Structure formats: C-alpha cells, structure tokens
Amino acid sequence: MTPSEARDIADAGFSHIAGDAELVSALLAQSGTDVAGLRRMAGRPEFAQFVLDFLLEQDQRVLDFAADAGIQPQRVLMARAVLGGGDPW
Numbered sequence: 001m002t003p004s005e006a007r008d009i010a011d012a013g014f015s016h017i018a019g020d021a022e023l024v025s026a027l028l029a030q031s032g033t034d035v036a037g038l039r040r041m042a043g044r045p046e047f048a049q050f051v052l053d054f055l056l057e058q059d060q061r062v063l064d065f066a067a068d069a070g071i072q073p074q075r076v077l078m079a080r081a082v083l084g085g086g087d088p089w
Contacts, residue, residue, distance in 0.1 A: 006079035009071065010048030013055050016065045023061070027054055052080040 017023040031038055031050070041047050055061045055076055066073040 001075070001078050001082050003082055006082040007048050009069070009075060009079040010051045010083070012069045013051045013065055013076070014042070014047075016068050017051065017054070027051075030054060049080065049083050052076060052083065056080060 017027055028034065028038060031041060033041065041050070055065050062073050062076050066076060
C-alpha cells in the first residue's frame with residue numbers, strides 16, 4: 001500500500017464518520033474541539049492518522065467502515081501502519 005492509498009482510506013474513513021451523527025459526536029469528544037476546530041485539524045498531515053486511530057479503537061467501527069468502503073478491514077490497519085507516526089492503536 002502506498003502513502004497515497006493510505007490517505008485515500010483515511011479520507012474515506014472521515015467521510016464515513018461524517019455520515020453518522022454518533023461517530024461525529026464521538027470524534028469531536030475525542031479531539032477535544034468543536035466542528036470549526038475539527039475543520040482546522042483536517043488540513044494537517046497527521047489528521048489522517050487521527051481518523052484511522054479513531055476507527056481502529058473499536059472493532060465495530062472498523063468493520064462498519066470497511067463494509068461501507070468495500071475494503072477488507074485489514075486494509076485500515078495497513079493504512080495506519082503506512083502513515084506511521086507511532087502506535088497504530
């Protein structure tokens with residue numbers, strides 16, 4: 001998997017989160033910011049890692065996202081590993 005593919009998975013993950021009010025609330029709570037702050041965070045390179053970490057926190061989140069995106073759940077973990085920056089969970 002290339003870094004570009006990993007970022008594409010993270011972008012798809014963020015779109016998946018954005019489509020679910022419960023996930024948006026949980027992401028906002030975890031980020032400690034509001035919607036405007038989250039938008040500012042989205043412009044930072046590490047935001048893709050944050051999104052993937054959020055999804056990987058709960059098996060059901062990963063499974064739901066992977067099903068929605070039409071990818072194998074393992075690809076989410078692979079994407080996180082490719083993006084680096086620390087422990088993927």
